[in-house]
Amino acid sequence: MIVTAVALAMTAVACGGDPDQAGSGGNGLEKPSISVAALPLADDATLYLAQDRGLFEKEGLDVRIQPVQQSIQALPALSKGQVDVIASANYVTFLQAHEKGTLDVRVLAEGARVAPHMMDVLVPEDSDIKSVADLKGKKLAVNILNNIQSLTLNAILDKEGAGRPVYRQIAFPQMGPALEKGQVDAVHAAEPFNSALQKDLNARVLIDGGSAPVESIPISGYVTTGPFAEKNPKTAAAFQRAIAAAAKIAKQDPSAIREQLPKYAKVTPDQAKAIRLPEYPETTDPGQLSRLTELMKEQGLLKKPVDPATLLVK
Template identity: 30%
Template sequence: MIKRLFLLLALLLIALPASAAGLRLGVLPAADSLVLNVAHDEGLFEAEGLDVDLIPFQSALELGAAMRAGELDGHFGDIINVLMQNESGSPQAIVATTSHSSPQGRCFGLLVSPRSNARTLADLKGSDVAMSSATIIDFLLGRLLEQEGVPPDFLNRQDIRQIPVRLQMLLSGQIECALLPEPLVSVMEARGARTILDDRKLDTPLAVIAFRRTVLDTPDGPETVARFRRALVRAAECINADPAAYREIMKKLRLLPKDADGTYEMVRFDMKNTPAGLPSSDDIKAFAEWMKAQGILKGNPAYEDVVFP
């Protein structure tokens, strides 16, 4: 009888997930970060035996400082941040992609001011464009112009770091155009701005999640990543199945401004590239080469050092 009880207990322990692995993740207020919040709030991480704590940050600068200080186990950001942090002594690797440009939905848009007469990209030649240098915005602006067959200096880049200032200058006509992420594109459209160009044809990873090597390079690292990805996939499936049900959650999390509520097309996950998809070696090479040309990266990062298989 006792042997049977021990056998039953052993079988139960095998069936249960392993003890919860604690992860502190820094998160920025972007639309696709919804998948992390859903996985957390609906117990999908917990169901995989993970204890995930989401730490909100308002800027990539602050988040990067927390990563370098060892205060976080991972973060939600972009490939540029990952490459910069790796080179600055905070080794980490990408474990998931949360947004990837796709024909199915717009993530970034080049907008003209409501006071502008421009109707096409050709009308903007030589105009000032509000952006932030050495960021994903800067990278994507170059890719968009290249896609349209125009030179990198087709627009005059104006480095305006503060997003509220960028928006106000666009609306008032102080700047002719600006490249912005969703849902800010929808906010500006609601206020009269017009989208001239967007990222649907780029086929580029936009936002990723990376874990520190102190998490990955342990015996439990690969299993932790596998569980994390399963929870993200389940969260993405829930959002895709009923996007309208998660609109209110986005508003509560302040990921969807009131101005965009009527026009914003809910974030969707294509399940091929997101959320468990990974950037390709060509993707990493494209970002790294651009960063080296900008003087913000020195080395040639190896793919296996940047992306966790």
Template identity: 30%
Template sequence: MKKSLLIGIAAASVLALSACSAGSDSAAPAGGGDALTPVTVGVIPIADTAPLYLGFDQGFFEDEGLELTIETATGGAAIVPAIVNGDYQFGFSNLGSLMVAKDKGLPLELVSAAVASTGDVTSDMGAIVVSGDSPIETLADLNGKTVSTNSLNNLLDTVARSTIDSAGGDSSTVSFVEIPFPDSSAAVENGQVDAAFVVEPFVTSALENGNRVLSYGFAEFADKLDIAAYFSSAATVAGDAELVTKFQAAMKKSLEYAQANPDAVRAIIATYTETPAEVLAKIVLPTYPTEFNVDAVTALSEAALKYGVVENAPDMSTFLP
């Protein structure tokens, strides 16, 4: 049964990864009757989480007997403690952050795929951009330069370091600095940084401002790299297997629907962010897989270990659901 989504406009159109700084905004879609089991999911109001909103709108969660409440935040830093404390049953975060959390011993368990790169090295949802008149032509030209990402020692700089080294550069000579996505394009244009690793809609915005793409980093790192996942606490996974199974089933339907209906994805994003319609029409959407790309996630874990993001690479047999 299709339902209308009751949710306030997000405070900003931050189409970013979950490594952003903490902050919060909330929305609680109306649920079903008393027979439904309440479930709260903490997410970031970005394109990556569109399937969850579509799943609510299409009634997929209600079909599984779940009364869905969506709590939004500007970053995973606010979501993780809410999961650990049991305030939320499920949450959304990028895989870099989840690898770090597991490495630190936090009791978290991945339960569902969420979003991945397109795998297209000529058009993807994440890119390293430089100014239009920059002399930098290849990733190797970034030696000795400054590159911004939205969070340090996390997903983006791990991918950037790996792709730079693979291209014949030396990432140890690159200075990575933390700049929020909305400010990255200006930082490139005014020379504050030589390059910036950004995601949509900031890739599109950067191009419209005269910048150019140096590398579609995610796609060059691995084919259809998983960017993020839905996760829960170890206590919920162990103590309420039925709830987890229902959530996984609803998410699978939601991801499949989003992947098959890109126009619906763009339309639903407009209901929970302030992204202008003309930008939504141009951005490159991610893919919404129902299964993890184990080889790509393994490569990411190895890179995280190589570049000191984690002390121990996660065992894929236990890290992935």
């Protein structure tokens, strides 16, 4: 039902006859009204902050946000031009799509990098899983299979010399019920779900998903397509400036981010104060992105090396 609703919403955006799409905006933008698919994660906070603070408006942009539960749900819509940008786009899925030729990916801006405890492996309070080694062969929920969560967790487990779990795909909002009912032995939860599960279920942290060797590794970004970037360079640049300005605010005043979370992530203001935030980089660093692509190559998620610099919208 979620996928159907998202598809209908995106089709409405694509077919709504927006007059702005035919002309240029007051700032000379090729497409002053754009649609952005976004997840209810802390990763997306700069998007909502930019909208709330008028940073997009300042650039002459009208940004329309389309909520989705998994960024992969919006991938077909992006490829068809039904949405222009995906926020919190997990790099793994989109780089794989680029390599396969199913999507001509371009990275407008980094969204988030891993920070301590912004995503954790959680187990029930009374679980017999007491150590990293105990996770071997256990059922562990991730939002999407063969993606950023399993990629980073595998790297942590390999460093510890521990065996790997059996991954199960469960959307973040359903991880709590699955853990509570014993359908999985552990979950890999990102914020704000991470903190909520610890509080609501007394779930215990087994592994800090932001620990070595994946500390500060890029996990998600604002992704578009090559054709969109080529046809709309001024629009893309305006979007980048607004996100960079929001990231600067986030770095200087994390409370500004925490104020946004209850507006879209279904957390209370008190919960928002306790959430562990990711890093919000002001600039996109191809060197940091290379850490991710190299890790993907090592684990067989890419068949050949990728130079992230060739994918950045400049």
